[in-house]
Amino acid sequence: MLVFEFKAYGNKSQFTAVDEAIRTAQFVRNSCLRYWTENKKIDKYDLNKYCAVLASEFPFADALNSQARQASAERAWSAISRFYENCKKGISGKKGYPQFQKNCRSVEYKSTGWKLATDRKSIKFTDKKGIGKLKLKGTRDLHFYSCSQIKRVRLVKRASGVYVQFCIDVDRCKCGCLMNRDFNAARNILSRGLGTVGHTGTFALNASNALGDESSTFAGEILHQQVMS
Incomplete structure (x- = not known):
């Protein structure tokens, strides 16, 4: 409270x-x-x-x-x-x-x-x-x-x-941390933003949909830590 x-x-x-x-x-x-x-x-x-x-x-x-x-x-x-x-x-x-x-x-x-x-x-x-x-x-x-x-x-x-x-009255998670509307709004904005990364034009609330293609490299090159979008 x-x-x-x-x-x-x-x-x-x-x-x-x-x-x-x-x-x-x-x-x-x-x-x-x-x-x-x-x-x-x-x-x-x-x-x-x-x-x-x-x-x-x-x-x-x-x-x-x-x-x-x-x-x-x-x-x-x-x-x-x-x-x-x-x-x-x-x-x-x-x-x-x-x-x-x-x-x-x-x-x-x-x-x-x-x-x-x-x-x-x-x-x-x-x-x-x-x-x-x-x-x-x-x-x-x-x-x-x-x-x-x-x-x-x-x-x-x-x-x-x-x-x-x-x-x-604000939301309280199990750990006791207070979650007010500032936090919830920021979380929703972040989720919506991640939903379009790598898939421009899509509209998804699940952050897993943000996975896209690997970054471009020269032909034949192998990078062990290839960057994902």
């Missing part, structure tokens, strides 16, 4: 809406954590269902995208499962009992609640929080990746401003 970060630009009201979305995400996480303390036998699916209960009871929670609420519930469950694992492993000392969050600085969206512009220079958040369209500035080029590869979008608040993070 690759994470690309861009600086977000908008007006004051938009950044106020970002703050509200982050506070709502914190509220959902802490509410799910409290729900777990009162019902220890629940699992992560119960927390996801509880998000719908929160949305029905609190209008400001309903204004946040449903998958963003689920992502906040997943954060709560991540802390809970880590605590369970530490207990099972018998780690000495503190086991990392889940704590209520007091200063959340990010909200995470999944595959809905946002729309990336065609030119990849802006992003629009479509839930009821009123964030709207934010301009993006950064050094990464999102044109190499399709929107279907973007699995998560985070709004992160720092002292220097608000940033948008894109979590991008």
Whole structure:
């Protein structure tokens, strides 16, 4: 998973809406954590269902995208499962009992609640929080990746401003090497180019078709390392 970060630009009201979305995400996480303390036998699916209960009871929670609420519930469950694992492993000392969050600085969206512009220079958040369209500035080029590869979008608040993070799913081979669209495009171009070497005018994707005739030599000459096209 690759994470690309861009600086977000908008007006004051938009950044106020970002703050509200982050506070709502914190509220959902802490509410799910409290729900777990009162019902220890629940699992992560119960927390996801509880998000719908929160949305029905609190209008400001309903204004946040449903998958963003689920992502906040997943954060709560991540802390809970880590605590369970530490207990099972018998780690000495503190086991990392889940704590209520007091200063959340990010909200995470999944595959809905946002729309990336065609030119990849802006992003629009479509839930009821009123964030709207934010301009993006950064050094990464999102044109190499399709929107279907973007699995998560985070709004992160720092002292220097608000940033948008894109979590991008890329191909990974068995050795662990990351293969993104840059690599795949280069490989396809190379394959197409080799498909015409020695056979001008042919169109083949198999590099074995690049084998052509031996290079020209004088009659009677024998070269042990004859060059092949």
